Amino acid sequence: xxxxxxxxxxxxxxxxxxxxxxxxxxxxxxxxxxxxxxxxxxxxxxxxxxxxxxxxxxxxxxxxxxxxxxxxxxxxxxxxxxxxxxxxxxxxxxxxxxxxxxxxxxxxxxxxxxxxxxxxxxxxxxxxxxxxxxxxxxxxxxxxxxxxxxxxxxxxxxxxxxxxxxxxxxxxxxxxxxxxxxxxxxxxxxxxxxxxxxxxxxxxxxxxxxxxxxxxxxxxxxxxxxxxxxxxxxxxxxxxxxxxxxxxxxxxxxxxxxxxxxxxxxxxxxxxxxxxxxxxxxxxxxxxxxxxxxxxxxxxx
Numbered sequence: 001x002x003x004x005x006x007x008x009x010x011x012x013x014x015x016x017x018x019x020x021x022x023x024x025x026x027x028x029x030x031x032x033x034x035x036x037x038x039x040x041x042x043x044x045x046x047x048x049x050x051x052x053x054x055x056x057x058x059x060x061x062x063x064x065x066x067x068x069x070x071x072x073x074x075x076x077x078x079x080x081x082x083x084x085x086x087x088x089x090x091x092x093x094x095x096x097x098x099x100x101x102x103x104x105x106x107x108x109x110x111x112x113x114x115x116x117x118x119x120x121x122x123x124x125x126x127x128x129x130x131x132x133x134x135x136x137x138x139x140x141x142x143x144x145x146x147x148x149x150x151x152x153x154x155x156x157x158x159x160x161x162x163x164x165x166x167x168x169x170x171x172x173x174x175x176x177x178x179x180x181x182x183x184x185x186x187x188x189x190x191x192x193x194x195x196x197x198x199x200x201x202x203x204x205x206x207x208x209x210x211x212x213x214x215x216x217x218x219x220x221x222x223x224x225x226x227x228x229x230x231x232x233x234x235x236x237x238x239x240x241x242x243x244x245x246x247x248x249x250x251x252x253x254x255x256x257x258x259x260x261x262x263x264x265x266x267x268x269x270x271x272x273x274x275x276x277x278x279x280x281x282x283x284x285x286x287x288x289x290x291x292x293x294x295x296x297x298x299x300x301x
Contacts, residue, residue: 004016004017004105004106005281005300006300006301007298007299007300007301009218009220009223009224009225009271010200010218010219010220010221010222010223011069011070011200011220011221012067012068012069012200012201012218012220012223013067013068013069014065014066014067014225014273015065015066015068015106016063016064016065016066016281016300017063017064017065017066017099017102017103017106017108018061018062018063018064018102019062019063019064019079019080019097019099019102019128020061020062020079020080020095020097021061021278022059022061022278023059023060023061023062023091024052024055024057024058024059024060025057025058025060025091026056026057026058027039027051027056027057027058028056029246030058030233030245030246030247031058031234031236031243031244031245031246032246033244033246033251034236034240034243034244038236038240038243039051039053039236040053042236042239042240045235045294046234046235046236049278049279050234050235050236050277050278050279051234051236058233058234059278060233060234060276060277060278061276061277061278061281062079062080062124062275062276063079063275063276063281064076064077064078064079064099064103064128065077065227065273066103066106066108067201067218069197069198069200069201069220070198070199070200072114072115072198073108073112073113073114073115074113074114074115074116074117074197074201075113075115075116075117075141075144076117076119076216076227076229076273077117077118077119077125077126077229077275078116078118078125078126078127078128078129078140079097079099079124079125079127079128080092080095080097080123080124080127080128081095081099081126081127081128081129081130081131081176081177082095082096082097082099082127082131083095083096083132084123084127084172084176084177085171085172085176086123086171086172086173087168087171088167088168088169088171089123089169092123092124092127099128100128100140110140110141110142111141111142111143112143113141113143113144114143114144114145115144115145115146115147115197116129116141116144116145116146116147117147117197117203117214117216117227118146118147118148118149118152119213119214119215119216119227119228119229119230119275120149120152120209120210120212120213120214120229120230121148121152121153121156121173121174121177121178121210121212122166122170122173122210122230122247123169123170123173123177124275125229125230125275126173126177126178127177128140129141129146129177129178129180129181130176130177130180130181136180137176137177137180138180138184139180139181139184139186144186145186145187145188146181146186146187146188147187147188147190147195147197147203148178148187148188148189148190148212149189149190149191149203149205149211149212149213149214150189150190150191150212151191151205151207151211151212152210152211152212152213153178153182153187153189153212155210155211155212156170156173156174156178156210157174158174158175164249165248165249166247166249190203193205197216200218200219200220201216201217201218202216202217202219203215203216203217204217206228206231206257206260206261207250207253207254207257208248208249208250208251208252208253208254208255208256208257208258209229209230209231209247209248209249209254209257210249211249211250213229213230213231213254213257214229215227215228215229215231215261224268224269224270224271225270225271225272225273225282226261226264226265226270226271226272226273227273228261228272228273228274228275229274229275230247230274230275230276231254231257231258231261231274232258232272232274232277233245233247233274233276234276234277235277235283235294237258238262238272238283238285238291238292238293238294239288239291239292239293240291241255241258241259241262241291241292242255262285262292263287263292265284265285266285266286266287266292266295267287269284270284271283271284271298272284272285279297280297280298280299280300281298282297282298283295283296283297283298284296284298
């Protein structure tokens, strides 16, 4: 078997499965409201892994975290998916990746998955929720429950006709990646202050990026971690938590939640697992005055 990035925290094993590596996006398109001076200030540690100053591009990956906990297999987000019609997000359109092959290399068949945790419902987090079968979108993981915040389900459901900041960028996402799973009776729509996946894993709200954006806390023995989805898109936001990308529905609220979660992570010596960091992909952080800094990048076995 090909080597995979794996780490164990307490009784939970974590494996990284990457769908898209080395994605480069224009800095001024992703972070249009962020002063370029912030990137220059932190260029010495962001480049070249996370920021390409010559091309003025942000570096990113699209990845899924596979958790094995209490005898079950849990996926945190499912990437972009293949064969999608994304007319206003062409970087996500008509992909043909070997994501299911990468899952197989990690020892996971679709029928093995027990839970899919959707940190939020953007198109690069729910794509492999479904796949095409006889020209119809069907759940990719037939035995899984898909855990979705009700706030996001209602916000992105086109039947509710809610005006969103993302607008047309979300065209077709709910229809091909969320609704088919719901029709199959496999969604768990949670609300309130938390949803327990098992004794080690708890989902908690962290709204701002989207109304239903959530983080997954891991607590096992003395080990702590938090899977934060798109609370951060770049390590720049560790040092500059008030820097928001164009994808945040509510920038002020997202910034507040980012500071809160970074503070919890620093205070609990927890590993931080964002969805899109390339390289090591996860980090411990420390407080640095009113901001934060990378204490140590994750080491995989």
